[in-house]
Amino acid sequence: MARVVGVHGIGQQLLGEHQLGAAWAPALADGVTRAKGRLDPDDVGMAFYGDLFRPVGRALAVGDPRYTASDVEEGFEQDLLRAWWEEAARTDARIVGPDERTLLRTPTAVQAGLRVLSRLPYFADVALRAMVFDLKQVRRYLTEPGLRERVWERIDAAIGPDTRVLVAHSLGSVAAYEALWHRPDWPVTTLVTIGSPLAIPGLVFERLRPPPDVPDGTLPGTGRWPGNVRAWTNVSDEGDIVALVKDLKPRFGDRVRCHVVHNGSHAHDAKPYLSSQEVGRAVASGLGGAGD
Structure with a gap:
């Protein structure tokens, strides 16, 4: 099984694990190279859940509903x-x-x-x-009742005994965070979140499972630490509107290492994040190679 598993974000329902893996693996390998480490693209796997959001096909109509x-x-x-x-x-x-x-x-x-x-x-x-x-x-x-648990099951299916690092993008970072807390038996020790909406107040943060710890009864409270993870790195682009809150430390504690990068014109795209030195350093460190 893969030593590094990726968890994609929104809008991937028409793709699949092989297509996404073909894009993510070399980008992650390049990021690790920037961090003076080495990652074999074959060590990267994908947890795919996009099809859970794909509408059921019917005659002469495939793809997203024609929303307005x-x-x-x-x-x-x-x-x-x-x-x-x-x-x-x-x-x-x-x-x-x-x-x-x-x-x-x-x-x-x-x-x-x-x-x-x-x-x-x-x-x-x-x-x-x-x-x-x-x-x-x-x-x-x-x-939606039961949907997040089905997404967690997809991540679980991609995790093997050799998996040490989980790299999660956008909505996938929410799913990865929650799944890690509910599956402390996983061997994953490093979480890397990119373009994450985890700390958006009122919309996402308070809806997390497990819910934030609110000892004095005053929201928003403090997010729980994700399972047995020893290192958590969050990377965002200043222009990434999905990652509204760039610094996760006020909500999840000072153990989270937070970095801001520049992804060019496509601030929320996964690949510029994956190929950054900051992500590469976190992945390499999680695998016991170069890094901080």
């Missing part, structure tokens, strides 16, 4: 869209954020938010219906 702005539901989905929009405005002076009057409570405001995000490099090649589908994936994972 009107399909962005009130509550979680609109709140997440607004959070992404506000973060995009914070990191790019050219973008006008939502004002207090709209708050995405109307179809027109939702459409405007989707239109703004579609101009960002990460979403530039993403159709509107697919962007809405991404919002629904996050909401479904966090709220």
